[in-house]
Amino acid sequence: MIRSDKIVKDSLFGFLLILPSLLLLMLLVVFPVGYVLYLSTLNFDTLIPNFVGLRNYTELLFNDQFFWIFLGHSMEYVFFAICSAFVVALLVALSLNTINKFQGTLRTFALWCWAVPPVIASLMWKWILNDTNGVLNDMLLKAGIIHQQVAWLALSKGTMFILSQVHAWTIIPFIMVILLAGLQSIPLELYEVASIDGANGLQKFRLITYPLLRTAVLTSVMLASIFAFRHIDIVFTLTKGGPGEATEMLVTYLYDNAFAYMKIGYAAALSVIMVFISMLIVLVLVKLIRPNESQ
């Protein structure tokens, strides 16, 4: 029989072991979150910031004409970026999972664009998409797909879609790696049995691959969506929110308020709201993708 004072001693010892991590967590997570919440209740227009309660939040949600417009732009960006990236990443992952030759080399190639720092990738795409000297226009013209140079970053409608596709390019490897790991955890016997039962490729994917891959899909899409929602490098380098406000998003609005307009309290409130929106995105994705018990 284990004595109760030994249990207490053991749990205290366990607590002491995790204490450094807890302290670090508090320093890196709890304190900044608390501080941002505090900042969001201040107005920094004056030399000494003054307390304004929830005014920054109400101003944003009810009086700021741009907040809802830019939220829509952010959602558009996340949606198109993730959809495109997911489809391509899934195809690449399925291919890499099937191909047996040169596996290592092919996987390295597939990860290549992930290794490019976001700012460098953005600058690279800025030149690719340049209307007069860009390689994209050159290729499309030579292929006869377009007949006039297109100003990809100055379209009345569609520039946001272009930016989202640049983002998609940068995150395909991230999604692909998670999906590939998920694919490799599916027992091959299931496919063998399905083959014996006469299932074709599509049926195997629908009835075996996708149901067993749902956890990996959820993880990759969830993380990629949150990353996309707070991603600033691409829009900042390519369009700076233009033309007009066509590619202005919550994250650029946050940057402007915090660092260009010095409205730190307002920006802090916006960042808190963005955290809640991210949580909402996660909830929706979990509801849509999470495998149910029977599966």
Add this chain to the structure above:
Amino acid sequence: MAKRVLLVVLICLMGITMVYAGGQKEGGAEDSGAAVAAYDASAVKWSPNQERVVRKDYKLPEGALEAIKAEGSKEIVVYNWGDLSWDPATLLNGSMFTRLTEVGVQFVGTPDEQMTPKLQPLFMAKSDAVDIVPLDETNYANYVSRGWLMEVDFMWDEATMSEYHSGLHSTVLDGHYYSVPQVGRIIDVLYYRPSMLKAAGYDGPPETWEELIEMAQALTIDKNNDGQIDQWGFVFKGGGVLDGAQLIKAKSLLLGVNPDDVDGKVKFNTPETIRVVQLLSDLRNKYKVVPPGVTAYQHGDIADFFLSGNVAIVVDPTYLYARCMESSLADDFDVALQPVAYKGGPRTQIQHWNGWGLSNFSKNKTAGLIYMDVYRSYRGQVNEFAIENNEVFLKKAYEDPQSKLVGYNDVLAQINDTVVDIYEGQGEVYKAVIAEFQKALMGQKTAEQAMNDAQGRIDKILGY
């Protein structure tokens, strides 16, 4: 149960943080005031400032070395716009400061977009991790109004100010000085390709807007008749907040109106400014002499475009000159003043001000002030112009033999009227202007609608 307890603990901790942060803030304000009061400028004999700044060989003010020694300064931290490899004059001026004071300089090269995100937390934390702060129109007034920069009235007087271009008066905020000039770039100089102009039958660059339109049309060419433009007549910066807004402002100045100062107010919907926006929209949409993607062209893009060799005329800051000289275009480009609106029209130019300020939280205040003094002096300013080809505010700097070697010195000599405008909220105002301007460029709004909408936003921002 355990999860609930953990959640309650976390919420409590956040609450404690907020209360703690609130307490710190109140105390901090007092600390800040104390830090400002602590500096005694009388330890150094700053006067006469005028004599010192125009001396060809800079001499430290009396008492400076003793004050630095008493302060215990060994090194100052200077933030710099961009990487130092682009700024040899800054390094040289830093070395000059170190030679004179035996205080080292630690430069922190920071990309433009990251400057405020890096400095702001340091200021808010009242950190002494930065001594000298780089300034421009977008951050200066904001930093001053928050009490982050030290007042340096003792470094200035009217006689000293008169040695610099008049635009520098705009850096005096509420009657006080908080900075010294670093450089003051002329942002609008015309670069053109003589060979392209000659091929189109022109002997020289356009001198008026009318000529510019005509020449740009003649110089926009589809060389192989494949329906694609191979050579553009003209290109301008329609993207980037400061770039775009200053483009409109620069052209408005040529019509005799400064949108940043119309009877003391910021006004971007005067008939003159609307005319400018109309002209720029027409260049893109009616005459089709600029690439349609100009709304995405920011500073640097124009230079790259010109150097790529398929544009005949651009208007860009003087820093493009050095790049051209190092490129394959070295023998086929020339510089002129940008075209005036009409014959005999004003030639007022924007000078893009960059300055240095001293952090209120610095522990090396005397050393920092001497760094600023060295930089604004004759030698410091000559270095900037002669080595980096950055225009400066000190008028005498252009008379130095080294400065006279700069290839476009004769063009600068024709400029006699420059403006610098600085006010709080300028960044937000310019953002509104560029957003509406781009809508006009895209044909989504008329020039008048766009500028009226921009003005509506400006009125709200500035509380008119």
